[in-house]
Amino acid sequence: MKIKKKCVGEQDKKESPGSGPNQRGMIVAHHGIAVDILFESGERRMVKVKRRAGHVVGDNVIVKNHRLTRLPRRTKLCRRDSRGSVRIVGANLDVLGIVVSPMPMPTPGYIDHAVVAAREAELRPVLVINKCDLEDAQPFVADLTAVYGKILDIFVVSANTGEGLDALTLYLGQGVRSFFVGITGVGKSSLLNAICPSLDLRVGELFTAGNRGCNTTTVSTLHSLPGGGELVDTPGFNEFGFVDISTDDLAGFFPGFEAAMEDHCHFRDCCHRTEPGCAVSKLVESGGISRERYATYLELFDQILAGDARFKIRR
Ligand SMILES: Nc1nc2c(ncn2[C@@H]2O[C@H](COP(=O)(O)OP(=O)(O)OP(=O)(O)O)[C@@H](O)[C@H]2O)c(=O)[nH]1
Ligand SMILES: [Mg+2]
Known part of the structure; x- marks a missing residue:
C-alpha cells in the first residue's frame, strides 16, 4: 500500500495527526524546509520546519498543533564540512556501515577516519565491501581483510549478484539502526534496494574508470528492513571533518x-x-x-x- 504524504505548516488548521493530542514519531527524511515523519500510528506525513532548526534523520519528535519538539538524542554522528561548520548527520544510531568498493576506491585514510568518527560517537563501525563481483575485487578484498580483519566485522557483498547479502541482512536486522556512509558511487543505495526489494531508490550511472561518481542520493532517508532493524541511506561524502575530538x-x-x-x-x-x-x-x-x-x-x-x-x- 502506498502511503499518501501531505505537507502541513504551523498555520494549517485542518484536523490531521499532530493537530490534536501529542503525536510521537521519528524523522525519516529531511527536505530542508520540511521533515518527513513516520508517526507511531503508522501514518507518514511532512511537517514544515525552520531550515536551520537542526533536526536530522533518526530524531524522535513530538508534534502537537503542528509544532515539532525534538526529544533528547541517544547518539549522534557529526562531521565538520569543508567550510568548518559542524553538521549533525544522523541521530539515535547504533552501527556505522562504512561502504567501500574496488571502483570507485575509497579516498586514502577514508576507512580509518570513519572508524574514529564512529567510535567517538559510540557507534559500532563495520566494513561493507561492495561490488565483489567485479574482476579486480579479489586483491582489494584481500588487502582490506589483512588490515581490518581482526579489528572490524567485515561483509564482502555484491548488490548486483546478491552475494553476501544474507549475512549482512542478518547483522543489520538485530534490532539496530545502521547508517551507511561511503563516497559517491560505491553502491549504498543499490545495497538498500537489494536488501529491501520494495524500495526503489535512485542509483547512479554505471561506474566506469575516470568517472568520479555523481552524488545521485541527495537526501538521507531512513528505512525499516524486512528482516528487522533500520538502515539510513546517505548522500556520498568524501571525508568526516572531526568535531571536538581530542x-x-x-x-x-x-x-x-x-x-x-x-x-x-x-x-x-x-x-x-x-x-x-x-x-x-x-x-x-x-x-x-x-x-x-x-x-x-x-x-x-x-x-x-x-x-x-x-x-x-x-x-
Ligand atoms: N558491478 C557492480 N556494480 C554495482 C554494485 N552495486 C552498485 N553498483 C553500481 O554502482 C553505481 C553506483 O551505485 P549507487 O547505488 O547509486 O551508489 P551510491 O553509493 O548510492 O552513490 P551516491 O548516492 O552518489 O552516494 C550504479 O551504476 C550501480 O549499478 C555491485 O554490487 N556490483
Ligand atoms: Mg545513493
Missing part, C-alpha cells in the same frame, strides 16, 4: 592501535609521534601497522591540532 581520543580510537594502547608508552602523555619508548612506534617498526596508515594517523593528528586552533580563534 588527540588522545584519536589515538584511543585509531583502528590498529588497540594493542599498542594496552602496552602503554613510556610517557603517559605520549602523542605517538617522536617520543622515545612509544608503543605505537614499536608497532610500526615491527610491521604491526603499515607506515602508510601510521602516516594517516599523523595527518589526522595535525588536522585536529589545526582544527582546535581555528576553533579557539573563532571563540
